[in-house]
Amino acid sequence: xxxxxxxxxxxxxxxxxxxxxxxxxxxxxxxxxxxxxxxxxxxxxxxxxxxxxxxxxxxxxxxxxxxxxxxxxxxxxxxxxxxxxxxxxxxxxxxxxxxxxxxxxxxxxxxxxxxxxxxxxxxxxxxxxxxxxxxxxxxxxxxxxxxxxxxxxxxxxxxxxxxxxxxxxxxxxxxxxxxxxxxxxxxxxxxxxxxxxxxxxxxxxxxxxxxxxxxxxxxxxxxxxxxxxxxxxxxxxxxxxxxxxxxxxxxxx
Numbered sequence: 001x002x003x004x005x006x007x008x009x010x011x012x013x014x015x016x017x018x019x020x021x022x023x024x025x026x027x028x029x030x031x032x033x034x035x036x037x038x039x040x041x042x043x044x045x046x047x048x049x050x051x052x053x054x055x056x057x058x059x060x061x062x063x064x065x066x067x068x069x070x071x072x073x074x075x076x077x078x079x080x081x082x083x084x085x086x087x088x089x090x091x092x093x094x095x096x097x098x099x100x101x102x103x104x105x106x107x108x109x110x111x112x113x114x115x116x117x118x119x120x121x122x123x124x125x126x127x128x129x130x131x132x133x134x135x136x137x138x139x140x141x142x143x144x145x146x147x148x149x150x151x152x153x154x155x156x157x158x159x160x161x162x163x164x165x166x167x168x169x170x171x172x173x174x175x176x177x178x179x180x181x182x183x184x185x186x187x188x189x190x191x192x193x194x195x196x197x198x199x200x201x202x203x204x205x206x207x208x209x210x211x212x213x214x215x216x217x218x219x220x221x222x223x224x225x226x227x228x229x230x231x232x233x234x235x236x237x238x239x240x241x242x243x244x245x246x247x248x249x250x251x252x253x
Contacts, residue, residue: 061086071097088118095130099137108134125151129160129167136171145171162188162197169204178212 061081068074068090074097077090095110107130114127129151136144148168152161165188172181185208188201 058084058086065090068093082117088114088121088123091117092123092126092130095127099130099134104134104137125158125160129164132164133167136167141171141174145175156191162192162195162200166197166200166204169201173208173211173215176215178208178215182208 058081061077061084064073064077064081065086068077071094074090074094078087078094081087091110091114095107095114098104098107098110111127111130111134114121115124115131118124118127132144132147132151135147145168148164148171151158151164152168155161165184169181169184172178172184182205185201185204189198189205192198192201
């Protein structure tokens with residue numbers, strides 16, 4: 001038996017030695033190679049499945065975001081598709097919708113959630129400026145003015161820098177700092193004169209005196225008017241009624 005095994009391991013006369021070596025190697029290690037190949041194939045298949053599921057989730061999230069017509073539907077996109085590109089966009093829409101409805105605290109919550117979850121997102125600056133607008137709307141004018149100014153200083157060429165400059169000017173006006181506001185608008189005209197933002201700044205400058213006048217001479221508040229008090233019908237007519245008193249005429253002589 002041993003001699004027969006050794007005989008099979010030797011190259012057949014007239015055969016190709018390299019081929020015989022491969023056959024011998026496969027006899028000794030073929031099972032292990034098959035197992036490894038199967039594991040590798042399973043890994044590749046699993047990776048393809050994960051990628052396919054991710055692509056499907058991205059597509060579904062995009063459809064849900066496009067069809068969303070309420071805050072609840074936008075929240076569902078954030079909750080169900082948090083790892084897709086649609087989730088941060090849904091958060092920004094939630095923030096804008098809350099702001100437009102006057103719910104500034106709610107808007108801040110959405111923008112802060114965006115900042116916490118997607119700090120490195122390419123639209124993180126939108127949430128940042130949104131937060132500053134919320135502070136302005138809540139009357140935190142000094143904090144908002146400083147934040148607008150810092151945003152512009154950090155990147156004057158940012159696509160939201162002009163929006164922030166106008167915001168800074170508004171805050172300065174509300175604080176009564178009209179000379180500083182004028183400087184902001186003049187800077188915008190000088191650096192953005194050939195753009196829509198330069199035109200906006202020019203309009204602000206042209207109407208600035210009117211706003212100064214209104215700030216220094218606010219309209220006199222009218223005295224409150226007492227509303228008419230109508231008795232409800234359920235009270236009915238008075239319990240008693242009185243005939244008018246007639247005074248007899250004096251006797252004539």
